Amino acid sequence: MDEKTVLELQQELQKLKKAQVRIKRKFTFMLSIIAMLVLITATLAWFTLSNFASVNDITLKISTAPQLYLDIENRGTDVSLWKKVLTNDMVNTALRAENAPTLDQQLMDPVTTSNGISFQSRSGNTRNANSTTFVEFKVWFIATEEMWVHLSGDKVQVENNDATTSVSTTETGAKADVVRAIRVSYEDSGSAAIWEPNKGAAVNGQTTFDVSTTYSNDTRIFHLDKLTPKQITFRIWAEGNDPECDDDVQDANVTIQMLFAGTDDNNSLFE
Incomplete structure (x- = not known):
């Protein structure tokens, strides 16, 4: 070469x-x-206009299946004094007792949480309940049998009215995606179960469950001893890290129905 x-x-x-x-x-x-x-x-999942809220009209209906009762106050061990259904008005009574806005006055800007108890804004600042952030109130439960409590996807009659678990809206188009951005947590003794309606990919390290007509250890929310009242803290929020929590769903309304049912240790439903 x-x-x-x-x-x-x-x-x-x-x-x-x-x-x-x-x-x-x-x-x-x-x-x-x-x-x-x-x-x-x-x-982009977070709103770009921070002066608007995701939900400004919240309707709640909370019901219980057989052998399970609830109330805003602890009524003792006489189950005849307890209720099977809680309405907006009853929840509003609890909110007023905490000097918090009633459901028709609540505004929910997006927040996020990893545990369903402590919440942060997009910038990581701590957010407090019932202040254009997330809704928080407490409910007492009692059962006539020792049981595990679950959310139920069954449709049953409670006090001659249909009861089930769902999140719905009267909105149409892209605004109707608000039903996918809502979360509800149930805190018992420092830990919380998180219900994610229309469950998708996990966000922010959350462990969530969706409603079902079958019951397992993964769908247990809390435990009740027989005729022993227990107070559970409810929190409802718009999850800022959910892909559907964007500008399209601002100023939307939402109706949340919850039907609670009890099972034994084998996750067999009490009827």
Whole structure:
């Protein structure tokens, strides 16, 4: 191989190396763009207009299946003094007792939580209940048998009215996606179970469950001893990290129905 051929090969090798460097740079740039787009997509779940609230009209109906009762106050061990259904008015009584806005006055801006108890804003600041953030109130439960309490997807008659568990809205189009952004947690003794209606991919480390007509250890919310009242803290919020919690669902209304049912240790339903 003569000197000229060697020189030409060296020049071609140099060109190839330069081309490889350019390809690497372009690839790195493309990865950076993709990473930015992923970040932007993630943050779009939060409202861009912070002076609007996701939900401004909340309707609640909370019912219980056989052998399970509830009330805003502890009524003792005489189950005849307890209720089978809680309405907006009853929940409003509890909110007024805490000097909190009633359900028709509540506004929920997006928040997020990992445990269903402590909440943060998009910037990571702590958010307090019932202040254009999330709704919080307490409910007492009592049962005539020792049981595990679950949310039930069954449709039953309670006091001659249909009862089930669901989240619905009268909104249409993209605004109706609000039903996917709502979360409800139930705190018992420092830990909380989180109900995620229309459950999707997990966000912010949350462990959630969706309602079902079958019962397992994973759908247990709390435990009740026989004729022993227990107070449970309810929290309702719009999950800012949910993909559906964006500008489309601002100022939406939502109706939340909850039907609680009890099972034994084998997750067999009390009837």
